[in-house]
Amino acid sequence: xxxxxIITAMIITMASxxxxxxxxxxxVNGLVCAFCATxxxxxxxxxxxxxxxxxxxxxxxxxxNTKPDQKLDDGTITKLINDAGYQVxxxxxxx
Numbered sequence: 001x002x003x004x005x006i007i008t009a010m011i012i013t014m015a016s017x018x019x020x021x022x023x024x025x026x027x028v029n030g031l032v033c034a035f036c037a038t039x040x041x042x043x044x045x046x047x048x049x050x051x052x053x054x055x056x057x058x059x060x061x062x063x064x065n066t067k068p069d070q071k072l073d074d075g076t077i078t079k080l081i082n083d084a085g086y087q088v089x090x091x092x093x094x095x
Contacts, residue, residue, distance in 0.1 A: 020068060020069070021051060021065055021066050021067060021068045021069075021070070022064075022065070022066045022071070022072070022093055022094070023063065023064070023065050023066075023093070023094045024063070024064040024065075024066070024072065024077065024091065024092070024093050024094075025061055025062070025063050025064075025091070025092045025093075025094070026061070026062040026063075026064065026077055026081065026088055026090070026091050026092075027060060027061055027088070027089040027090040027091075028040075028060050028061070028062055028081055028086045028087065028088055028089065029060065029086060029087040029089055030060075030085065030086040030087060031055065031057055031060045031062075031086060032057065033057070034057070036055070036057070036086070037055035037057055039084055040053070040055050040062055040081070040084060040086070041053050041054075041055055043080050043081075043083075043084055044062075044064055044080065047072060047076075047080075048067075048070070049066050049067055049070035049071060049072045050064055050065070050066060050067070050070075050072065051065045051066060051067045051070075052064075052065040053065070062081070064077070074091050077091060078091075
C-alpha cells in the first residue's frame with residue numbers, strides 16, 4: 001500500500017511541474033500580402049523560444065507558440081515586428 005501511495009505522489013508531483021508553452025496573439029497593422037506573412041514567419045522562427053508561428057492576413061494576427069518553458073517578452077515581439085516594418089496594436093497571451 002505504501003508503494004502505491006508513493007508512486008501516486010510522484011506522478012502528481014511530476015504532472016504539476018510539467019512544462020507549459022505560451023500562445024501569444026499579436027495584432028499587427030500593415031500586414032497585407034503573402035510576402036508580409038512570410039517575412040514575419042521567418043523572423044520569428046529564428047527565435048530559439050519559438051516553436052510555431054502563424055500569420056492570419058485577413059485578421060492581421062500573428063499567433064506565436066513558444067517551446068515549453070521558453071519565454072518571449074512583449075518588448076522583443078514588438079521590436080521584431082517594428083524592425084520588419086509593421087506596427088503592433090495588441091499583444092494577448094494564453095496557455
